[in-house]
Amino acid sequence: MAPCGWQETGQPPLLTPGLLLGCQSLARHSRCSSGDAVLDLKQIRQQFDATQAALGRRGAYDLQPLRQLDQQQRELEGQRSQLQARSNEIGKAVGQRIRTGADPNGPEVQALRDEGNQVKAQLAELEPREKDLKGDIETLLLGLPNLPSATTPDGQDESENVEVRRWGDEYIPQGDALKPHWEIGEALEIFNFERATKIAQSRFVALMGVGAALERALFTFMLDRHTQHGYTEVMPPYLVNTASLTGSGQLPKFSEESFKCDRDDLWLSPTAEVPVTNLHRDEILPAEALPLHYCAYTPCFRREAGSYGRDTRGLIRLHQFNKVEMYKFVRPETSEAEHQALVADAEAILQALKLPYRVIELCTGDLGFSANKTYDLEVWLPSSGTYREISSCSNCGDFQARRANIRFKEAGQKGTQYVHTLNGSGLAVGRTMAAVLENYQQPDGTVKVPDVLQPYLKREWL
RNA sequence: GGAGAGGUGGCAGAGUGGUCGAAUGCGGCAGACUCGAAAUCUGUUGAAGGGUCAAACCUUCCGAGGGUUCGAAUCCCUCCCUCUCCGCCA
Numbered sequence: 001m002a003p004c005g006w007q008e009t010g011q012p013p014l015l016t017p018g019l020l021l022g023c024q025s026l027a028r029h030s031r032c033s034s035g036d037a038v039l040d041l042k043q044i045r046q047q048f049d050a051t052q053a054a055l056g057r058r059g060a061y062d063l064q065p066l067r068q069l070d071q072q073q074r075e076l077e078g079q080r081s082q083l084q085a086r087s088n089e090i091g092k093a094v095g096q097r098i099r100t101g102a103d104p105n106g107p108e109v110q111a112l113r114d115e116g117n118q119v120k121a122q123l124a125e126l127e128p129r130e131k132d133l134k135g136d137i138e139t140l141l142l143g144l145p146n147l148p149s150a151t152t153p154d155g156q157d158e159s160e161n162v163e164v165r166r167w168g169d170e171y172i173p174q175g176d177a178l179k180p181h182w183e184i185g186e187a188l189e190i191f192n193f194e195r196a197t198k199i200a201q202s203r204f205v206a207l208m209g210v211g212a213a214l215e216r217a218l219f220t221f222m223l224d225r226h227t228q229h230g231y232t233e234v235m236p237p238y239l240v241n242t243a244s245l246t247g248s249g250q251l252p253k254f255s256e257e258s259f260k261c262d263r264d265d266l267w268l269s270p271t272a273e274v275p276v277t278n279l280h281r282d283e284i285l286p287a288e289a290l291p292l293h294y295c296a297y298t299p300c301f302r303r304e305a306g307s308y309g310r311d312t313r314g315l316i317r318l319h320q321f322n323k324v325e326m327y328k329f330v331r332p333e334t335s336e337a338e339h340q341a342l343v344a345d346a347e348a349i350l351q352a353l354k355l356p357y358r359v360i361e362l363c364t365g366d367l368g369f370s371a372n373k374t375y376d377l378e379v380w381l382p383s384s385g386t387y388r389e390i391s392s393c394s395n396c397g398d399f400q401a402r403r404a405n406i407r408f409k410e411a412g413q414k415g416t417q418y419v420h421t422l423n424g425s426g427l428a429v430g431r432t433m434a435a436v437l438e439n440y441q442q443p444d445g446t447v448k449v450p451d452v453l454q455p456y457l458k459r460e461w462l
Numbered sequence: 463g464g465a466g467a468g469g470u471g472g473c474a475g476a477g478u479g480g481u482c483g484a485a486u487g488c489g490g491c492a493g494a495c496u497c498g499a500a501a502u503c504u505g506u507u508g509a510a511g512g513g514u515c516a517a518a519c520c521u522u523c524c525g526a527g528g529g530u531u532c533g534a535a536u537c538c539c540u541c542c543c544u545c546u547c548c549g550c551c552a
Binding site for chain 1: 513
């Protein structure tokens with residue numbers, strides 16, 4: 001039975017060095033892979049109550065209609081495949097008669113032809129019905145979120161998220177006159193919102209001078225750390241097609257969130273998670289290639305529909321922002337351990353920068369669509385006296401692997417299994433810059449450069 | 463953008479209407495020979511769905527979608543992708 005996120009066995013992680021193969025079975029078609037992916041239909045069939053209950057922890061989802069459609073579809077499939085078998089027989093029989101000397105236009109062959117036409121007529125009636133059913137099932141399945149992990153706490157919304165730990169209290173700056181990062185940045189003339197709005201729209205920024213350099217230093221530093229930790233750096237396309245967005249779970253439900261280039265069926269990627277997931281779409285990886293650990297710096301583009309009025313100032317919520325993403329393809333039995341390691345790798349960046357943060361475990365009501373379990377890292381922003389999300393580290397189990405059809409095969413064994421995928425920001429660069437500016441600001445208006453960034457920026461002060 | 467060629471199993475590469483899920487080679491796996499290995503020989507070797515306790519068995523898949531036909535990898539249409547040459551261009 002395919003392991004399914006919410007019922008894993010905790011086995012020791014098997015960490016072989018991820019060897020990169022230039023793969024294999026690269027299906028060339030661009031539409032999303034065949035199968036009904038997403039939640040496992042077999043599981044819904046065989047463990048209906050348990051699946052329904054697990055899904056119910058996330059909100060109101062009713063699997064009953066799906067179950068009925070599935071039943072109808074399988075009945076039809078049975079009938080259809082019998083008819084097709086008969087049709088194949090007839091076809092072969094005709095060929096054989098003709099080969100053995102029967103008159104191609106004689107009554108014997110003609111009788112077979114007539115029956116063939118009858119079968120075809122019956123098929124012509126069944127086929128569209130089954131196709132419609134399959135389409136309906138697919139639509140329902142694509143709209144269902146991942147099942148939460150058994151270890152994910154129950155809750156309605158973000159107010160019921162659970163704080164796991166805090167780090168860096170001793171680095172929290174004290175004082176009355178702590179400024180928000182946009183004031184610091186404007187005073188230093190390192191970013192410019194007015195001109196960015198002129199160039200594009202509101203919610204864009206132009207980084208200037210040492211601000212641009214600081215951004216570059218931050219993501220370079222992050223990439224260096226991650227590659228030292230064994231992640232393979234990727235620079236993927238920033239435009240992605242519809243199949244890719246479906247594979248990683250952004251579509252069809254969240255089309256409002258991404259910018260689209262209509263005439264080309266391409267979207268601006270909202271996160272490197274999308275292209276990196278799809279690196280291996282429709283592939284069967286050799287088991288010994290796992291785990292695969294990737295990191296990628298990319299700009300991210302989000303429409304932020306429905307967030308009018310929130311975080312209108314500063315670097316917190318922009319239509320375009322930079323992010324370094326970590327991503328893992330792993331064997332199912334290792335994904336929980338890999339998840340913990342992923343969070344630790346994201347925390348390592350904040351710790352190196354000496355930025356105070358806390359780790360939050362999301363409750364079922366706040367969990368993202370594709371995740372079965374998520375930890376958010378929230379960094380301290382002294383100007384508002386709050387922690388703000390700067391990283392989100394999720395275990396997607398086999399959810400994305402089903403959608404994107406990413407499997408692995410054990411050498412010498414028969415079948416294939418879905419991989420598990422994990423993703424985490426490491427980190428959101430713009431928000432990291434905001435946190436650096438606010439936490440390292442000095443009473444005289446200058447900003448100290450964090451120690452680990454000084455070799456990159458080649459200066460101690462901004 | 464213009465002109466041409468092409469997309470077949472892990473790879474290479476046959477196959478132009480019927481016994482083709484698809485020759486052959488390589489690779490992989492198993493066995494024989496060997497103290498062991500290499501070489502050689504023999505066998506085996508795709509995925510998905512249904513079905514079964516498990517099998518047997520049935521269906522689908524030769525870039526994708528549609529059409530012709532009793533029957534399509536093979537013929538027709540549309541689309542996608544790759545390669546070569548020309549143009550343009552970082």
